[in-house]
Amino acid sequence: MTASVLRVVCVCTVSCVYCIMCVYCIMCVLYQSWFCFRGLSASNNRNREDSWFKSLFVRKVDPRKDAHSHLLAKKEDNNLYKIQFHNVKPECLEAYNTLCAEVLPSIHRDSGYPCELVGTWNTWYGEQDQAVHLWRYRGGYPALTEVMNKLKSNKDFLEYRKERGKMLLSRRNQLLLEFSFWNEPVPRDGPNIYELRSYQLRPGTMIEWGNYWARAISYRQHNREAVGGFFSQIGDLYMVHHLWAYKDLQSREDTRNAAWQHEGWDEVVYYTVRVTSSSALLMCHL
Numbered sequence: 001m002t003a004s005v006l007r008v009v010c011v012c013t014v015s016c017v018y019c020i021m022c023v024y025c026i027m028c029v030l031y032q033s034w035f036c037f038r039g040l041s042a043s044n045n046r047n048r049e050d051s052w053f054k055s056l057f058v059r060k061v062d063p064r065k066d067a068h069s070h071l072l073a074k075k076e077d078n079n080l081y082k083i084q085f086h087n088v089k090p091e092c093l094e095a096y097n098t099l100c101a102e103v104l105p106s107i108h109r110d111s112g113y114p115c116e117l118v119g120t121w122n123t124w125y126g127e128q129d130q131a132v133h134l135w136r137y138r139g140g141y142p143a144l145t146e147v148m149n150k151l152k153s154n155k156d157f158l159e160y161r162k163e164r165g166k167m168l169l170s171r172r173n174q175l176l177l178e179f180s181f182w183n184e185p186v187p188r189d190g191p192n193i194y195e196l197r198s199y200q201l202r203p204g205t206m207i208e209w210g211n212y213w214a215r216a217i218s219y220r221q222h223n224r225e226a227v228g229g230f231f232s233q234i235g236d237l238y239m240v241h242h243l244w245a246y247k248d249l250q251s252r253e254d255t256r257n258a259a260w261q262h263e264g265w266d267e268v269v270y271y272t273v274r275v276t277s278s279s280a281l282l283m284c285h286l
Contacts, residue, residue: 072210072231073177077184078140081118081176081230083241084133092167093129097122099167100131103160113150114143118185118228121194121284132196132284134185134243144175174235181214182229188245194227195244195252196282203238205275206231216268220244223255 088096100120108117118134137143151157178184201209213229220226225244232239246252259265 072179072206077138079178079184080137080140080144080233081178082135082137082144082173083176083230084131084135084171084173086131086133086164086171087127087169088129088131089167089169090129093122093131096131096164096167099160099163100133103156104133107151107154107157113147114139115147119194119286121196121286123282124193124285125283126281130282132282136185172235174239175233176230176241177233179210179213179229179231181210181217183226185228185243188227190286191247192245192286193248193252194284194286195246196284197242197244198280198282199240199242199272199276200236200278201238201240202275202277206238206240208275209240209272212268212271215264216272219259219262219265219268220255222258223251225252225255 086096104117104120107113107115114137116136116138118136120131120133123130123132137147139146199209217226217229223246225246227243227245228241229243230241232241244252246255
């Protein structure tokens with residue numbers, strides 16, 4: 001405002017050299033001051049209005065004082081899951097599958113091991129020559145520790161690991177908990193194809209993801225396609241895995257298109273995409 005007033009005074013000084021008190025100058029200064037004050041006041045009002053207007057569309061997340069595992073996981077059953085990704089040498093895939101079929105089901109059937117082989121698949125579309133295994137440990141971390149200790153003295157398993165190492169290019173795993181609003185994975189009549197969708201979430205958005213999918217899962221139950229939903233605890237963090245089952249690829253297409261007919265599904269997709277930094281899809285078969 002000061003710069004504007006000085007500018008007016010300087011312009012008027014040329015025509016007021018012979019004036020002791022120029023009324024015109026004073027009027028110009030007063031008018032300029034009033035105009036600047038009015039503009040500043042209007043600007044502040046607009047900023048306040050913009051802030052209020054924007055607040056209507058900003059999602060406020062309440063601060064949490066508990067771990068995600070306590071807020072999102074099932075409490076009635078203390079299940080822990082392990083998902084394994086094995087990248088197999090292409091020429092060894094058949095031998096690898098035979099080896100797994102000989103050893104892994106025996107661990108699943110042995111009541112001395114508090115674990116279950118939920119499923120084992122080979123990738124069909126996505127990353128090739130990959131095997132995926134999903135284990136469930138009833139009893140959480142103590143059950144996992146018990147199984148690991150027992151396997152150290154299981155000669156068949158030790159031999160299996162030795163032979164398996166010759167067939168793999170790389171491997172990785174994660175420990176997971178299941179979302180409270182998803183189904184627990186159960187055996188299904190086949191044949192089926194399975195879709196594993198993996199999402200890398202932005203840090204701090206797991207609760208928001210859970211809030212939206214707690215509603216969204218009801219839109220995806222009509223054909224019993226929802227198998228299980230999990231979030232990572234150890235391994236790659238802020239990861240979510242959704243497992244779906246379909247009769248075939250055409251059934252998958254029809255089922256996914258039908259979800260868009262439900263009011264609210266588009267909103268769920270919009271908001272969950274905003275909290276995702278990357279995603280991956282694997283089509284698998286048994």
